[in-house]
Amino acid sequence: MKFSYAAVGAAAFAFGTYCAVAWAADHTVDQKDKQFSAKQLKIKVGQSINFRNLDPYFHNVFSLSDAKTFDLGSFPLGQAKSVVFDKPGIVDIECAIHPAMKLVVEVSK
Ligand SMILES: [Cu+2]
Numbered sequence: 001m002k003f004s005y006a007a008v009g010a011a012a013f014a015f016g017t018y019c020a021v022a023w024a025a026d027h028t029v030d031q032k033d034k035q036f037s038a039k040q041l042k043i044k045v046g047q048s049i050n051f052r053n054l055d056p057y058f059h060n061v062f063s064l065s066d067a068k069t070f071d072l073g074s075f076p077l078g079q080a081k082s083v084v085f086d087k088p089g090i091v092d093i094e095c096a097i098h099p100a101m102k103l104v105v106e107v108s109k
Pocket residue numbers: 034058059060095096097098101
């Protein structure tokens with residue numbers, strides 16, 4: 001087999017891209033068909049969740065929980081935003097646009 005620098009380069013690029021994605025967030029939750037792709041999620045303090053909107057309309061992500069109060073705002077199809085959970089506790093996450101969308105994140109030490 002002939003040694004190919006192009007193949008090595010492509011493999012290195014693919015691996016680098018994979019690592020960049022892996023480092024970007026510890027968990028991914030999709031917003032699809034007006035639902036979060038998980039109803040419950042257990043994570044560790046310091047970990048992040050990346051929320052991806054896969055629906056052809058806007059979604060929002062927010063929480064009023066003591067363990068993490070945040071509002072990622074509204075964003076359209078194809079966009080994603082992430083949030084880091086820095087305290088242990090239960091975080092109730094919702095979408096302001098679709099009140100039926102709910103996700104409970106249990107953050108533990
Ligand atoms: Cu929504």
